[in-house]
Amino acid sequence: ANTPVDGAPTSHKALGRLGTLTDLVVERLRVSDDVAASKFGTNSPIDDPAREQQVLDQVRQQAGTLGLDPESAAAFFRDQITASKVVQSGLFARWTARPDEAPTTRPDLGQIRTRLDRLTTELLGQLKATQEVRGSRVPCTVQLALATGSATVLERLDALHRHALDTAVHSVCTGEAVTAA
Numbered sequence: 001a002n003t004p005v006d007g008a009p010t011s012h013k014a015l016g017r018l019g020t021l022t023d024l025v026v027e028r029l030r031v032s033d034d035v036a037a038s039k040f041g042t043n044s045p046i047d048d049p050a051r052e053q054q055v056l057d058q059v060r061q062q063a064g065t066l067g068l069d070p071e072s073a074a075a076f077f078r079d080q081i082t083a084s085k086v087v088q089s090g091l092f093a094r095w096t097a098r099p100d101e102a103p104t105t106r107p108d109l110g111q112i113r114t115r116l117d118r119l120t121t122e123l124l125g126q127l128k129a130t131q132e133v134r135g136s137r138v139p140c141t142v143q144l145a146l147a148t149g150s151a152t153v154l155e156r157l158d159a160l161h162r163h164a165l166d167t168a169v170h171s172v173c174t175g176e177a178v179t180a181a
């Protein structure tokens with residue numbers, strides 16, 4: 001599926017019925033690189049509880065409109081937030097240890113958050129679209145392994161982003177984010 005993010009088309013890459021969902025999860029992790037670049041060397045902390053609350057409020061509201069259980073959707077997004085902070089702290093550590101690898105430009109956090117808000121809507125759409133397959137535990141586990149495995153190869157994820165991806169998808173098949181309202 002072609003999902004316009006930031007005006008630019010992104011092509012569907014990861015395989016199987018959870019491929020598009022996984023692509024969006026990876027996209028959000030990549031945006032976390034930009035978040036880290038916007039905060040590194042500034043007073044902005046990696047942890048921003050007020051912003052997290054705003055993200056989760058948007059999630060609960062839009063989930064309800066879609067007929068997804070708001071708390072299950074919020075649980076999925078708490079994992080996305082945890083995964084984003086895994087990426088951010090990993091990159092902070094990397095850039096502190098090797099300043100030559102640190103970003104030389106500082107993107108605007110406000111613009112990045114607008115992009116994250118659009119990804120929230122797209123991710124919720126995919127939670128809705130995958131409700132059926134996510135509800136069947138064994139097929140879901142197989143599809144998730146296929147999607148994350150192919151995304152890891154095709155997107156050339158490094159160890160940090162692979163670890164963050166595992167964190168981000170860990171409740172996809174557990175029923176946590178599955179239930180209809």
Ligand SMILES: C=C(O[C@@H]1C=C(C(=O)O)C=C[C@H]1O)C(=O)O
Pocket residue numbers: 032035046047048049051052055080081082084085113116
């Ligand atoms: C991505 C950010 O960093 C953290 C992660 C968040 C997220 O994944 O949505 C929200 C707030 C921060 O705790 C941010 O500050 O926007």
